[in-house]
Amino acid sequence: MLLRDLxxxxxxxxxxxxxVTFFVIAGALFPLGVGPEPGALARIAGGxxxxxxxxxxxxxxxxxFQQDFEDGALDLLVLSPVPLxxxxxxxxxxxxxxxxxxxxxxxxxxxxxxNLPASGYPVLLAAMALGTPxxxxxxxxxxxxxxxxxxxxxxxxxxxLPLYIPVLIFGVAAxxxxxxxxxxxxxxxxxxxxLATALPLAPLAAAAALRQAVE
Amino acid sequence: MHRFANPSRFLRAANAVLPWCAGLTVLLxxxxxxxxxxxxxxxxxxxxxxxxxxIHVPSAWMALFVYGCMAAASAxxxxxxxxxADLIAKSAAxxxxxxxxxxxxxxxxxxxxxWGAWWVWDARLTSVLVLFFLYLGYIALVNAFDDPVRGYxxxxxxxxxxxxxxxxxxFSVDWWNTLHQPASVMRLDGPAIHPAMLWxxxxxxxxxxxxxxxxxxxxxxxxxxAAKVRNLQLSLARG
Numbered sequence: 014m015l016l017r018d019l020x021x022x023x024x025x026x027x028x029x030x031x032x033v034t035f036f037v038i039a040g041a042l043f044p045l046g047v048g049p050e051p052g053a054l055a056r057i058a059g060g061x062x063x064x065x066x067x068x069x070x071x072x073x074x075x076x077x078f079q080q081d082f083e084d085g086a087l088d089l090l091v092l093s094p095v096p097l098x099x100x101x102x103x104x105x106x107x108x109x110x111x112x113x114x115x116x117x118x119x120x121x122x123x124x125x126x127x128n129l130p131a132s133g134y135p136v137l138l139a140a141m142a143l144g145t146p147x148x149x150x151x152x153x154x155x156x157x158x159x160x161x162x163x164x165x166x167x168x169x170x171x172x173x174l175p176l177y178i179p180v181l182i183f184g185v186a187a188x189x190x191x192x193x194x195x196x197x198x199x200x201x202x203x204x205x206x207x208l209a210t211a212l213p214l215a216p217l218a219a220a221a222a223l224r225q226a227v228e
Numbered sequence: 229m230h231r232f233a234n235p236s237r238f239l240r241a242a243n244a245v246l247p248w249c250a251g252l253t254v255l256l257x258x259x260x261x262x263x264x265x266x267x268x269x270x271x272x273x274x275x276x277x278x279x280x281x282x283i284h285v286p287s288a289w290m291a292l293f294v295y296g297c298m299a300a301a302s303a304x305x306x307x308x309x310x311x312x313a314d315l316i317a318k319s320a321a322x323x324x325x326x327x328x329x330x331x332x333x334x335x336x337x338x339x340x341x342x343w344g345a346w347w348v349w350d351a352r353l354t355s356v357l358v359l360f361f362l363y364l365g366y367i368a369l370v371n372a373f374d375d376p377v378r379g380y381x382x383x384x385x386x387x388x389x390x391x392x393x394x395x396x397x398x399f400s401v402d403w404w405n406t407l408h409q410p411a412s413v414m415r416l417d418g419p420a421i422h423p424a425m426l427w428x429x430x431x432x433x434x435x436x437x438x439x440x441x442x443x444x445x446x447x448x449x450x451x452x453x454a455a456k457v458r459n460l461q462l463s464l465a466r467g
Contacts, residue, residue, distance in 0.1 A: 175361035
């Protein structure tokens, strides 16, 4: 299942690549919009990187279930002997590997563009590594709920963005703490706690949403 | 609970209760407003602005309570396929969103003279804002499908997911150092608020609660009527 989704994503190539491209381009807009003053950029770098990561994940969420919903593969998944929750975990993992991981890899590039202080880099990477899986998991709920809805894309952002707020808050707080010389540990632990909560609960909710979508 | 799954039985009970609820709402709100605006002393620090509390606090309680009701109704609809629970959850959502909006607006009006800002990004305010967005998401989702049953199911799951926000709101003032003051009424060691202010507050809270029940009954009645119309139109279209 995981391999199948990964293969599909790589065959379509551009799709996964687009989220990362969006991430970098949108980030590059900020120096142009705010002005290239290094101090001001360094101050907002953590927040800008996180907000862009949120939006990039949001844009890629429709890849998660939409295609399988349209071509009927989802009906087969629901009927298959494998628990749907496991299938959701596999699909979400594939989504994270093709979206979250490239975003983490691209975030140092964006950090250079935005003049993030050097002390922020390791914490930024750690925070992204803990936070982006939560984004994929929570996004899976939204993607499953809005399957087949009218104007599904707008609806999905309305559902998912409020639920992303805690990840954003602690992700940015961790980076800010590190650049100001404070301990980022408590914020990273909160991110870990969010992930630990989302990992068992989000697949349950998403699977329930998928079942009612194909009914 | 299942006795009232039958819409006509529910309607009979609701119609019997409705005038009492409406009358008591008017009575309690009138008494509460009198004591809140005229019959209670001004605060020794905040002066007359403390009277905003008599709207702000009950609407905040109701914002949480209505979400709890909505989630409970959604859960019973998803688990037992209780047909009325869907309608109750759908009808409760806009009322809860209204209470949340009142809470945010009055809080903003109160924050300006007290904290010097319309809005601060502290944990309590942010989590209540998330609650408001959850209400809006629920309303959008429930209306997003051509088949109403799918809307109820999807929105019900969202309502249950959003329950994680309720304890965050309640305990945000204890977990984080916030500008917002901690709980002063619902405490284990008794309320830390003078009876002269507590009574008007409780009167207003009772009034808000009955207002919710009254409007909920009216809205559920409307939803049942709308479902009947839809069924009639469907059977007419089928010939």
